[in-house]
Amino acid sequence: MRIARIGGVGEERPVVIEGDEAIYVDTLISDWSRQSLESGSLERVKAANLSTLPRTSIHGHRYGAPIFRPTKVICVGLNYLGHIAETGADTPKEPVIFMKAPDSIVGPNDDIVIPPGSTATDYEVELAIVIGKRALYLENPDQSPDCILGYTISQDVSERHWQIERSGQWVKGKSFPTFNPIGPSIVTGDSIDPNNLRLWCEVDGVMKQDSRTDDLLFGINHIVWYISQFMELFPGDIINTGTPFGVGLGFKPPVYLHSGQVVRTGIEGIGEIISRVIDYK
Incomplete structure (x- = not known):
């Protein structure tokens, strides 16, 4: 469904x-x-x-975010082997978890608004888990599927200056308004196998990211189980599971988004979302 x-x-x-x-x-x-x-x-x-x-x-209708006002947006950093390699980071021994402001969520085809003065706004295609049942202290990863409603496409937009250069946690560079287009729909867990899906991101028709979810360091079930050990998950909570190689930060020199560009983000079996990039006014 x-x-x-x-x-x-x-x-x-x-x-x-x-x-x-x-x-x-x-x-x-x-x-x-x-x-x-x-x-x-x-x-x-x-x-x-x-x-x-x-x-x-469905033609001619705007899609909104598939969950009304989710109470949490949880993100997993450095979770694709190819992305870890391009950043030069050490391979995490446990999932790297951080939060993103729920108010950054917008509809899948809504505009991405570059913050005032930003020259380091980046794209990140991600498979998003949507929680369907409360989960706390799960005994093992095998219990995770019972708590998952389904999966959707997430564009985890990131402002690298605030994320990396302004000290503290990554949430600073992740939480600007419009920084998480998501949708267009949630495919329920009984209708899709999330473990080997192609996911990609294009900017102005140029393929930037093109990978598969089998490159995940920590898999879907492990992520849900792990987070439940220190945080209660509720229906509608969103977990961004990480981004593959090819982000703008990974180029030398980095190549970031600017006003007038179009970002197309897709995941096999779910669909595509398209966002126009505009400056804040």
Whole structure:
């Protein structure tokens, strides 16, 4: 199953995607959110007769972020072997975890806004895990799939000056408004195998990142289990699982985003998202 939210900013409605059509399910649930997922919204929709519900073509509609106001965005750094090599960093012995402001989340095709004065705004394609059930102190990674709602595309935009040169934690360079386009839909865990998916990122038609999730240092199940050892995960929480080689920072000299460019981000089995880069005004 694919779930999503479509509509103008602030007017998104929950839908199920079937082919080129979106089925409105807001007569069954209030939204795709932490609160509705905790109350069994996914199970309610799966059990419903969707053929009786109104539907529309997906073409011409704006996609919103597939989860309404997620309470956490958790990120895993240095988690692709190729990316570790291009940065020259030591291979982590445990997952590198940091947070990103949930308000950085925007719709999958919304604009990426470069902060005032920034000359080091970078792109990062990532597979995002969306949590479906509360998870705390899982006994082993094999329990993780039961807690995962599904997977979606995340563009983990990063401002490298604030991330690297301004001391402290990486959250500084990750949390600007619009710095996490996500979507277009969530593919539920029973519909996709996340362990060997192609993921890529193009800038103005030039392929910058092109890898597969089998290059992950720490796999999907391990990540969820590991985070649950020190943080409670709730339905709707998003985990950005890391980015592969090819980021702008990795070029010599670095090659960063600027206004007027178009970023296309894709993951096999999920789809593509396209963001226009603009300056802050």
